[in-house]
Amino acid sequence: MSSDFDFGEFLDESNQSELMILCLELFAVLTKFQVDQNKLEIAKVEILNNQLTQNFEGFRSAISYLSGGDKNSQINAMKHINLMVDTLVGDSKSTEKFTEIEEVVNESINGLIESIDLHVDLFKLVQVYNFLPNKKEIAILLGRIADYELKDDEMMENVKAALLRDDAEVLLSKILANVAENSAAGFISxxxxxxxxxxxxxxxxxxxxxxxxxxxxxxxxxxxxxxxxxxxxxxxxxxxxxxxxxxxxxxxxxxxxxxxxxxxxxxxxxxxxxxxxxxxxxxxxxxxxxxxxx
Amino acid sequence: MSGSIEPIVPGQVIFDIGQQIDKCFILQKGSVHFFNSKEEKISGIAPNTMFGFTELVKGKTTHSTKAVCITPGTVVSFSSDVIKKKLAAYGEDNKLLLESLADQLLNKI
The missing domain is CATH 3.30.70 (Alpha-Beta Plaits)
Structure with missing residues:
Protein backbone atom coordinates (compact mmCIF):
# COMPACT_ATOMS: atom_id res chain seq x y z
CA MET A 1 0.00 0.00 0.00
CA SER A 2 1.39 3.39 -0.87
CA SER A 3 1.02 6.14 1.72
CA ASP A 4 1.36 9.91 1.41
CA PHE A 5 4.90 11.07 0.69
CA ASP A 6 6.47 11.86 4.07
CA PHE A 7 8.79 14.75 3.22
CA GLY A 8 9.77 15.26 6.87
CA GLU A 9 11.20 11.75 7.14
CA PHE A 10 12.76 12.07 3.72
CA LEU A 11 14.55 15.35 4.42
CA ASP A 12 16.36 13.73 7.36
CA GLU A 13 19.67 12.83 5.73
CA SER A 14 20.39 10.00 8.19
CA ASN A 15 17.21 8.26 6.96
CA GLN A 16 18.40 8.61 3.36
CA SER A 17 21.79 7.21 4.28
CA GLU A 18 20.15 4.25 6.04
CA LEU A 19 18.09 3.38 2.96
CA MET A 20 21.14 3.79 0.73
CA ILE A 21 23.07 1.26 2.85
CA LEU A 22 20.21 -1.25 2.56
CA CYS A 23 20.10 -0.71 -1.22
CA LEU A 24 23.84 -1.30 -1.47
CA GLU A 25 23.59 -4.53 0.53
CA LEU A 26 20.84 -5.83 -1.75
CA PHE A 27 22.81 -4.83 -4.85
CA ALA A 28 25.77 -6.91 -3.64
CA VAL A 29 23.49 -9.96 -3.30
CA LEU A 30 22.08 -9.42 -6.80
CA THR A 31 25.49 -9.04 -8.38
CA LYS A 32 26.28 -12.72 -7.85
CA PHE A 33 25.57 -14.90 -10.90
CA GLN A 34 23.78 -17.42 -8.68
CA VAL A 35 21.75 -15.28 -6.31
CA ASP A 36 21.56 -16.64 -2.74
CA GLN A 37 17.80 -16.80 -2.07
CA ASN A 38 18.14 -16.54 1.72
CA LYS A 39 20.38 -13.49 1.59
CA LEU A 40 18.06 -12.00 -1.01
CA GLU A 41 14.99 -12.41 1.18
CA ILE A 42 16.73 -10.85 4.20
CA ALA A 43 17.97 -7.84 2.20
CA LYS A 44 14.57 -7.47 0.51
CA VAL A 45 12.62 -7.47 3.78
CA GLU A 46 14.99 -4.90 5.28
CA ILE A 47 14.26 -2.53 2.39
CA LEU A 48 10.52 -3.18 2.38
CA ASN A 49 10.37 -2.44 6.11
CA ASN A 50 12.27 0.81 5.75
CA GLN A 51 10.11 3.90 6.26
CA LEU A 52 11.41 5.81 3.24
CA THR A 53 10.66 2.89 0.90
CA GLN A 54 6.95 3.53 1.47
CA ASN A 55 7.44 6.93 -0.19
CA PHE A 56 8.37 5.43 -3.57
CA GLU A 57 5.72 3.11 -4.93
CA GLY A 58 7.66 2.10 -8.07
CA PHE A 59 10.76 1.25 -6.07
CA ARG A 60 8.79 -0.62 -3.40
CA SER A 61 6.99 -2.61 -6.07
CA ALA A 62 10.24 -3.54 -7.89
CA ILE A 63 11.76 -4.80 -4.64
CA SER A 64 8.69 -6.74 -3.57
CA TYR A 65 8.51 -8.59 -6.91
CA LEU A 66 12.19 -9.51 -6.71
CA SER A 67 12.93 -13.21 -6.94
CA GLY A 68 16.16 -15.24 -7.03
CA GLY A 69 14.85 -17.29 -9.95
CA ASP A 70 13.64 -14.40 -12.07
CA LYS A 71 16.45 -12.49 -13.74
CA ASN A 72 14.09 -9.89 -15.18
CA SER A 73 12.89 -9.00 -11.70
CA GLN A 74 16.55 -8.69 -10.63
CA ILE A 75 17.36 -6.36 -13.54
CA ASN A 76 14.34 -4.20 -12.77
CA ALA A 77 15.28 -4.01 -9.08
CA MET A 78 18.91 -3.18 -9.93
CA LYS A 79 17.70 -0.37 -12.21
CA HIS A 80 15.69 1.07 -9.32
CA ILE A 81 18.54 0.63 -6.84
CA ASN A 82 20.97 2.42 -9.17
CA LEU A 83 18.54 5.33 -9.45
CA MET A 84 18.00 5.36 -5.70
CA VAL A 85 21.73 5.22 -4.87
CA ASP A 86 22.40 8.06 -7.34
CA THR A 87 19.61 10.12 -5.79
CA LEU A 88 19.86 9.65 -2.04
CA VAL A 89 22.04 11.97 -0.02
CA GLY A 90 24.60 9.88 1.79
CA ASP A 91 26.88 10.36 4.77
CA SER A 92 30.21 8.89 5.88
CA LYS A 93 28.55 5.54 6.74
CA SER A 94 26.96 5.13 3.32
CA THR A 95 30.16 6.26 1.60
CA GLU A 96 32.07 3.59 3.50
CA LYS A 97 29.45 0.99 2.55
CA PHE A 98 29.61 2.07 -1.09
CA THR A 99 33.37 1.49 -1.17
CA GLU A 100 32.90 -1.96 0.40
CA ILE A 101 30.17 -2.98 -2.07
CA GLU A 102 32.05 -1.50 -5.02
CA GLU A 103 34.85 -3.94 -4.19
CA VAL A 104 32.39 -6.85 -4.03
CA VAL A 105 30.91 -5.85 -7.38
CA ASN A 106 34.35 -5.51 -8.97
CA GLU A 107 35.26 -8.98 -7.71
CA SER A 108 32.05 -10.50 -9.14
CA ILE A 109 32.20 -8.86 -12.54
CA ASN A 110 34.57 -11.25 -14.33
CA GLY A 111 32.50 -14.23 -13.18
CA LEU A 112 29.38 -12.52 -14.52
CA ILE A 113 31.02 -11.82 -17.88
CA GLU A 114 32.24 -15.40 -18.27
CA SER A 115 28.80 -16.73 -17.40
CA ILE A 116 26.95 -14.68 -20.03
CA ASP A 117 24.70 -17.11 -21.77
CA LEU A 118 21.36 -15.50 -22.45
CA HIS A 119 20.51 -12.02 -23.57
CA VAL A 120 19.08 -11.27 -20.15
CA ASP A 121 22.59 -11.76 -18.70
CA LEU A 122 23.78 -8.82 -20.81
CA PHE A 123 21.04 -6.59 -19.44
CA LYS A 124 21.99 -7.57 -15.89
CA LEU A 125 25.58 -6.72 -16.62
CA VAL A 126 24.48 -3.28 -17.90
CA GLN A 127 23.07 -2.56 -14.45
CA VAL A 128 26.25 -3.83 -12.76
CA TYR A 129 28.39 -1.47 -14.88
CA ASN A 130 25.91 1.32 -14.25
CA PHE A 131 26.55 0.92 -10.55
CA LEU A 132 30.28 1.50 -10.91
CA PRO A 133 31.06 5.25 -11.12
CA ASN A 134 33.90 4.91 -13.62
CA LYS A 135 32.18 2.32 -15.83
CA LYS A 136 29.05 4.25 -16.89
CA GLU A 137 30.32 4.58 -20.47
CA ILE A 138 30.65 0.80 -20.74
CA ALA A 139 27.11 0.47 -19.37
CA ILE A 140 25.79 2.79 -22.10
CA LEU A 141 27.61 0.96 -24.90
CA LEU A 142 26.65 -2.47 -23.59
CA GLY A 143 23.05 -1.32 -23.15
CA ARG A 144 22.87 -0.19 -26.76
CA ILE A 145 24.34 -3.47 -27.99
CA ALA A 146 21.94 -5.43 -25.79
CA ASP A 147 18.98 -3.41 -27.10
CA TYR A 148 19.51 -4.93 -30.55
CA GLU A 149 18.57 -8.29 -29.00
CA LEU A 150 20.71 -10.12 -31.55
CA LYS A 151 20.83 -13.87 -31.30
CA ASP A 152 24.31 -14.07 -32.72
CA ASP A 153 26.64 -16.36 -30.73
CA GLU A 154 29.73 -14.84 -32.32
CA MET A 155 28.67 -11.34 -31.30
CA MET A 156 28.04 -12.54 -27.76
CA GLU A 157 31.54 -14.06 -27.62
CA ASN A 158 33.03 -10.83 -28.98
CA VAL A 159 31.24 -8.83 -26.31
CA LYS A 160 32.51 -11.16 -23.58
CA ALA A 161 36.06 -10.92 -24.90
CA ALA A 162 35.82 -7.12 -25.13
CA LEU A 163 34.54 -6.77 -21.57
CA LEU A 164 37.49 -8.73 -20.20
CA ARG A 165 39.97 -6.39 -21.88
CA ASP A 166 41.37 -3.12 -20.51
CA ASP A 167 40.29 -1.28 -23.68
CA ALA A 168 36.69 -2.51 -23.34
CA GLU A 169 35.18 0.85 -24.31
CA VAL A 170 37.04 1.01 -27.63
CA LEU A 171 36.19 -2.59 -28.49
CA LEU A 172 32.53 -2.23 -27.52
CA SER A 173 32.26 0.92 -29.65
CA LYS A 174 33.53 -1.09 -32.62
CA ILE A 175 31.09 -3.92 -31.94
CA LEU A 176 28.25 -1.44 -31.65
CA ALA A 177 29.21 0.21 -34.94
CA ASN A 178 29.25 -3.21 -36.65
CA VAL A 179 25.95 -4.24 -35.14
CA ALA A 180 24.35 -0.93 -36.17
CA GLU A 181 25.69 -1.22 -39.70
CA ASN A 182 24.45 -4.76 -40.12
CA SER A 183 21.07 -4.11 -38.63
CA ALA A 184 18.14 -3.15 -40.83
CA ALA A 185 16.58 -1.28 -37.92
CA GLY A 186 19.53 0.94 -37.17
CA PHE A 187 19.68 3.46 -34.38
CA ILE A 188 20.17 7.13 -35.15
CA SER A 189 23.46 8.89 -35.69
CA MET B 1 0.57 9.76 -3.34
CA SER B 2 4.09 8.43 -3.61
CA GLY B 3 7.24 10.26 -4.71
CA SER B 4 9.09 10.07 -8.02
CA ILE B 5 12.76 10.53 -8.79
CA GLU B 6 13.32 12.80 -11.78
CA PRO B 7 16.65 13.67 -13.42
CA ILE B 8 17.06 17.38 -14.22
CA VAL B 9 19.35 18.91 -16.84
CA PRO B 10 20.74 22.46 -17.20
CA GLY B 11 18.22 24.83 -18.74
CA GLN B 12 15.26 22.63 -17.89
CA VAL B 13 12.29 24.62 -16.63
CA ILE B 14 10.97 22.67 -13.66
CA PHE B 15 7.96 24.97 -13.34
CA ASP B 16 7.01 28.32 -14.81
CA ILE B 17 5.20 31.45 -13.65
CA GLY B 18 1.44 30.97 -13.77
CA GLN B 19 1.66 27.18 -13.94
CA GLN B 20 -0.66 25.19 -11.67
CA ILE B 21 1.06 23.84 -8.57
CA ASP B 22 0.44 20.15 -8.95
CA LYS B 23 3.81 18.91 -7.70
CA CYS B 24 6.29 19.95 -5.02
CA PHE B 25 9.97 19.07 -5.14
CA ILE B 26 13.01 18.21 -3.06
CA LEU B 27 16.31 18.99 -4.75
CA GLN B 28 18.60 16.02 -4.19
CA LYS B 29 21.52 16.80 -6.47
CA GLY B 30 22.46 19.75 -8.70
CA SER B 31 21.26 23.33 -8.34
CA VAL B 32 18.12 25.27 -9.19
CA HIS B 33 17.64 29.02 -9.60
CA PHE B 34 14.38 30.97 -9.37
CA PHE B 35 13.46 33.85 -11.66
CA ASN B 36 10.73 36.51 -11.54
CA SER B 37 8.63 37.70 -14.47
CA LYS B 38 11.45 40.05 -15.56
CA GLU B 39 13.76 37.01 -15.85
CA GLU B 40 15.81 38.34 -12.91
CA LYS B 41 17.30 35.73 -10.63
CA ILE B 42 15.77 36.04 -7.17
CA SER B 43 17.28 33.03 -5.39
CA GLY B 44 18.96 29.69 -5.75
CA ILE B 45 18.90 26.50 -3.73
CA ALA B 46 21.29 23.71 -2.86
CA PRO B 47 20.54 20.00 -2.35
CA ASN B 48 18.18 18.65 0.28
CA THR B 49 15.87 21.65 -0.02
CA MET B 50 12.15 21.50 -0.65
CA PHE B 51 10.73 23.93 -3.19
CA GLY B 52 7.68 24.76 -5.29
CA PHE B 53 5.22 24.93 -2.40
CA THR B 54 5.47 28.47 -0.93
CA GLU B 55 2.45 29.86 -2.78
CA LEU B 56 0.27 27.04 -1.44
CA VAL B 57 0.79 28.38 2.07
CA LYS B 58 -0.78 31.67 0.90
CA GLY B 59 -3.71 29.77 -0.58
CA LYS B 60 -2.55 30.37 -4.16
CA THR B 61 -2.70 27.61 -6.76
CA THR B 62 -0.16 28.83 -9.32
CA HIS B 63 3.60 29.41 -9.24
CA SER B 64 4.82 33.01 -8.99
CA THR B 65 8.39 32.12 -9.99
CA LYS B 66 10.13 30.17 -12.70
CA ALA B 67 12.44 27.36 -11.47
CA VAL B 68 15.32 26.50 -13.79
CA CYS B 69 17.93 23.77 -13.38
CA ILE B 70 21.47 25.21 -13.45
CA THR B 71 23.64 22.18 -12.79
CA PRO B 72 22.48 18.62 -13.55
CA GLY B 73 21.10 16.46 -10.81
CA THR B 74 17.89 14.93 -9.51
CA VAL B 75 14.74 16.02 -7.79
CA VAL B 76 12.22 14.00 -5.86
CA SER B 77 8.72 15.16 -6.76
CA PHE B 78 5.47 14.51 -4.96
CA SER B 79 1.87 15.60 -5.29
CA SER B 80 1.06 19.06 -3.96
CA ASP B 81 -1.98 17.44 -2.32
CA VAL B 82 0.42 16.16 0.37
CA ILE B 83 1.23 19.75 1.35
CA LYS B 84 -2.39 20.87 1.01
CA LYS B 85 -3.48 18.11 3.41
CA LYS B 86 -0.79 19.10 5.93
CA LEU B 87 -1.81 22.77 5.69
CA ALA B 88 -5.46 21.92 6.18
CA ALA B 89 -4.54 20.18 9.43
CA TYR B 90 -2.80 23.27 10.87
CA GLY B 91 -4.52 25.39 13.53
CA GLU B 92 -5.38 29.05 12.75
CA ASP B 93 -2.39 30.42 14.75
CA ASN B 94 0.09 28.21 12.96
CA LYS B 95 -1.51 29.07 9.63
CA LEU B 96 -1.04 32.79 10.27
CA LEU B 97 2.61 32.23 11.16
CA LEU B 98 3.18 30.21 7.98
CA GLU B 99 1.36 32.80 5.89
CA SER B 100 3.54 35.59 7.23
CA LEU B 101 6.67 33.54 6.46
CA ALA B 102 5.36 32.88 2.95
CA ASP B 103 4.62 36.61 2.58
CA GLN B 104 8.21 37.45 3.42
CA LEU B 105 9.45 35.02 0.79
CA LEU B 106 6.98 36.08 -1.90
CA ASN B 107 7.58 39.79 -1.28
CA LYS B 108 11.17 39.26 -2.35
CA ILE B 109 9.92 38.44 -5.84
Missing part, protein backbone atom coordinates in the same frame (compact mmCIF):
# COMPACT_ATOMS: atom_id res chain seq x y z
CA UNK A 190 25.41 10.67 -32.98
CA UNK A 191 24.44 14.17 -34.19
CA UNK A 192 20.73 13.37 -33.88
CA UNK A 193 21.35 11.97 -30.40
CA UNK A 194 23.14 15.27 -29.62
CA UNK A 195 20.06 17.27 -30.68
CA UNK A 196 17.81 15.16 -28.46
CA UNK A 197 20.25 15.30 -25.53
CA UNK A 198 20.60 19.07 -25.84
CA UNK A 199 16.82 19.30 -25.58
CA UNK A 200 17.15 17.40 -22.28
CA UNK A 201 16.39 13.82 -23.34
CA UNK A 202 18.40 11.28 -21.37
CA UNK A 203 20.82 9.16 -23.35
CA UNK A 204 19.05 5.93 -22.41
CA UNK A 205 15.95 7.19 -24.24
CA UNK A 206 17.68 9.13 -27.07
CA UNK A 207 19.83 6.09 -27.83
CA UNK A 208 16.73 3.99 -28.55
CA UNK A 209 15.40 6.23 -31.32
CA UNK A 210 15.61 4.44 -34.67
CA UNK A 211 16.27 5.79 -38.16
CA UNK A 212 12.85 4.54 -39.28
CA UNK A 213 11.06 6.70 -36.72
CA UNK A 214 12.76 9.81 -38.12
CA UNK A 215 11.83 9.22 -41.75
CA UNK A 216 10.37 12.41 -43.27
CA UNK A 217 11.42 14.50 -40.26
CA UNK A 218 13.84 17.38 -40.69
CA UNK A 219 16.48 18.45 -38.18
CA UNK A 220 14.52 21.70 -37.78
CA UNK A 221 11.42 19.82 -36.70
CA UNK A 222 13.51 17.78 -34.26
CA UNK A 223 14.97 20.97 -32.84
CA UNK A 224 11.82 23.08 -32.62
CA UNK A 225 8.64 21.01 -32.47
CA UNK A 226 7.30 20.28 -28.98
CA UNK A 227 9.02 17.15 -27.67
CA UNK A 228 7.34 15.19 -24.90
CA UNK A 229 8.06 12.15 -22.77
CA UNK A 230 4.75 10.56 -21.90
CA UNK A 231 4.56 7.92 -19.18
CA UNK A 232 1.46 5.77 -18.84
CA UNK A 233 0.24 2.50 -17.42
CA UNK A 234 -0.73 -0.35 -19.74
CA UNK A 235 -4.25 -0.01 -18.25
CA UNK A 236 -4.76 2.98 -20.52
CA UNK A 237 -5.29 0.67 -23.49
CA UNK A 238 -8.42 -0.60 -21.70
CA UNK A 239 -9.61 2.64 -20.11
CA UNK A 240 -8.93 4.81 -23.18
CA UNK A 241 -8.79 2.59 -26.26
CA UNK A 242 -8.54 5.65 -28.53
CA UNK A 243 -5.27 6.74 -26.85
CA UNK A 244 -2.89 5.17 -29.40
CA UNK A 245 -4.88 6.50 -32.35
CA UNK A 246 -4.72 10.01 -30.87
CA UNK A 247 -0.96 9.72 -30.44
CA UNK A 248 -0.45 8.48 -33.97
CA UNK A 249 -2.60 11.19 -35.48
CA UNK A 250 -0.99 14.16 -33.69
CA UNK A 251 2.58 13.07 -32.96
CA UNK A 252 5.59 11.27 -34.36
CA UNK A 253 6.48 8.39 -32.01
CA UNK A 254 10.28 8.54 -31.80
CA UNK A 255 10.62 5.60 -29.43
CA UNK A 256 8.93 3.75 -26.62
CA UNK A 257 10.36 1.68 -23.81
CA UNK A 258 9.29 0.26 -20.47
CA UNK A 259 8.88 2.86 -17.74
CA UNK A 260 10.58 2.74 -14.39
CA UNK A 261 7.37 1.74 -12.59
CA UNK A 262 5.99 -1.74 -13.15
CA UNK A 263 3.63 -2.11 -16.12
CA UNK A 264 4.27 1.42 -17.37
CA UNK A 265 5.69 2.70 -20.64
CA UNK A 266 7.61 5.80 -21.67
CA UNK A 267 7.00 7.23 -25.13
CA UNK A 268 9.12 9.95 -26.70
CA UNK A 269 6.80 12.00 -28.91
CA UNK A 270 7.40 14.87 -31.31
CA UNK A 271 4.25 16.90 -31.94
CA UNK A 272 3.35 17.22 -35.61
CA UNK A 273 1.91 20.72 -35.48
CA UNK A 274 1.91 23.71 -33.20
CA UNK A 275 1.64 23.19 -29.46
CA UNK A 276 -1.53 21.69 -28.14
CA UNK A 277 -1.41 22.08 -24.37
CA UNK A 278 -4.58 20.13 -23.82
CA UNK A 279 -3.69 17.11 -25.91
CA UNK A 280 -3.10 14.77 -22.97
CA UNK A 281 -5.34 16.43 -20.39
CA UNK A 282 -8.07 13.83 -20.66
CA UNK A 283 -5.71 10.87 -20.29
CA UNK A 284 -4.20 9.38 -17.10
CA UNK A 285 -0.61 10.06 -18.20
CA UNK A 286 2.42 11.92 -16.88
CA UNK A 287 3.88 14.36 -19.41
CA UNK A 288 7.34 15.89 -19.38
CA UNK A 289 8.09 18.55 -21.98
CA UNK A 290 11.64 19.10 -23.19
CA UNK A 291 13.06 22.51 -24.01
CA UNK A 292 13.57 23.82 -27.55
CA UNK A 293 17.02 23.25 -29.06
CA UNK A 294 19.28 26.31 -28.79
Missing amino acids: ANIIDILQQRGVNFHIAGLVTKESLENLSDEQLKNNALLLVNFSEDIFTSNPEFLDAIQSDTHVLTSTSGIDKDTFDMLLLLKNERRDDMFDKYPVKVKEYRVFK
